[in-house]
Amino acid sequence: MLKKTRKWSRILHRDIGFFFIGSTLIYGISGIALNHMSDWNPNYSVEVVHFTSNIPLQKSSQIKTNILKLLDQVDDRAHYKKHYYPKAHQLKIFLKGGSSIIVNTYNGKGTAEYLKKRPLFYQSNYLHYNPSRAWTWFSDAFAVALILFALSSLFMTKGKNGILGRGGIYALLGIIIPILFLLI
Amino acid sequence: MRKIAIAISLIATIIACKTDKKDAEKASIPAEQITEATSINIDDFDLKAGDFINQEIALTGIVDHVCKHGGKKMLLVSDAAKIHVTSEERFDDKLIGSEITLSGVVKEERIDEAYCLKMESDNIKNHSEGKYNNDDFKKKKKHIQQYRDEMKEKNVDHLSNYSLEYVSHNETK
Numbered sequence: 343m344l345k346k347t348r349k350w351s352r353i354l355h356r357d358i359g360f361f362f363i364g365s366t367l368i369y370g371i372s373g374i375a376l377n378h379m380s381d382w383n384p385n386y387s388v389e390v391v392h393f394t395s396n397i398p399l400q401k402s403s404q405i406k407t408n409i410l411k412l413l414d415q416v417d418d419r420a421h422y423k424k425h426y427y428p429k430a431h432q433l434k435i436f437l438k439g440g441s442s443i444i445v446n447t448y449n450g451k452g453t454a455e456y457l458k459k460r461p462l463f464y465q466s467n468y469l470h471y472n473p474s475r476a477w478t479w480f481s482d483a484f485a486v487a488l489i490l491f492a493l494s495s496l497f498m499t500k501g502k503n504g505i506l507g508r509g510g511i512y513a514l515l516g517i518i519i520p521i522l523f524l525l526i
Numbered sequence: 527m528r529k530i531a532i533a534i535s536l537i538a539t540i541i542a543c544k545t546d547k548k549d550a551e552k553a554s555i556p557a558e559q560i561t562e563a564t565s566i567n568i569d570d571f572d573l574k575a576g577d578f579i580n581q582e583i584a585l586t587g588i589v590d591h592v593c594k595h596g597g598k599k600m601l602l603v604s605d606a607a608k609i610h611v612t613s614e615e616r617f618d619d620k621l622i623g624s625e626i627t628l629s630g631v632v633k634e635e636r637i638d639e640a641y642c643l644k645m646e647s648d649n650i651k652n653h654s655e656g657k658y659n660n661d662d663f664k665k666k667k668k669h670i671q672q673y674r675d676e677m678k679e680k681n682v683d684h685l686s687n688y689s690l691e692y693v694s695h696n697e698t699k
């Protein structure tokens with residue numbers, strides 16, 4: 343019986359493990375990225391550019407034309423999306439792709455914040471955040487597989503490297519550490 | 527072994543065939559559904575929201591911000607208004623900078639003396655536990671006092687913060 347359990351544990355652990363290599367990488371990469379969200383923007387790299395412009399940017403009937411002129415100077419008018427005035431002397435211009443420009447309409451000083459998607463991280467984080475119901479089912483299957491990996495690992499190896507030997511010590515440590523975090 | 531591989535492939539195929547994307551749902555709400563709610567001008571939101579508590583309204587504004595942490599909060603703005611919108615599901619961050627007509631249920635957060643007392647005790651607790659430093663503690667204390675001063679100035683027993691609970695949206699061209 344134990345021999346059969348060991349055999350099937352190895353088979354399931356190996357084959358389902360292969361199947362979920364992609365998911366493991368996605369959750370691993372995005373897990374690290376999102377853990378450090380307070381230290382960096384995990385989805386975009388941000389480039390900040392300061393500028394000064396003498397184009398009149400106060401509210402007027404010409405404002406759209408003037409904004410496009412400004413974009414000719416600091417970016418590209420084709421990137422214009424929308425604009426509004428968060429404060430009386432502050433204009434915010436939204437650009438395609440999530441970038442934006444804020445200008446002090448009083449003195450013409452502005453800051454452009456250009457966002458660029460971080461390859462791999464953006465996509466991994468997107469999936470980590472559970473974008474669709476289909477992904478919910480798939481990630482639930484992955485979570486069940488993780489439980490299966492943990493349980494099957496108990497039976498995979500026999501002898502001194504198994505759960506009754508070195509494996510058991512590692513398993514115990516892996517349980518004690520989270521408990522310590524709960525107690526501290 | 528082959529059976530396992532076939533079973534896994536079959537499950538994966540079934541899952542992959544389900545294509546109902548939550549974000550896509552949010553991006554493709556027909557305009558006629560939005561017009562069912564009472565439309566108000568976004569600039570009048572703070573004035574009129576009190577008349578629509580727990581009711582659905584529609585308004586048009588620019589998406590200034592989508593919360594980068596959970597993606598379930600959005601700031602809808604105009605030159606004269608800022609409205610917080612919350613949702614059960616994630617907002618697509620591609621909406622940032624877009625003008626949308628959003629339909630949502632008006633929610634009220636009441637700030638009264640009980641609320642201030644709770645804030646005060648939380649502030650003391652967080653400060654004593656080291657979660658707030660002296661600056662945070664003083665800032666919070668000042669904030670609570672501002673609420674009390676505002677209530678006194680307006681001669682009311684509570685202040686109301688209004689927000690919207692997302693129902694649907696439609697991007698304006």
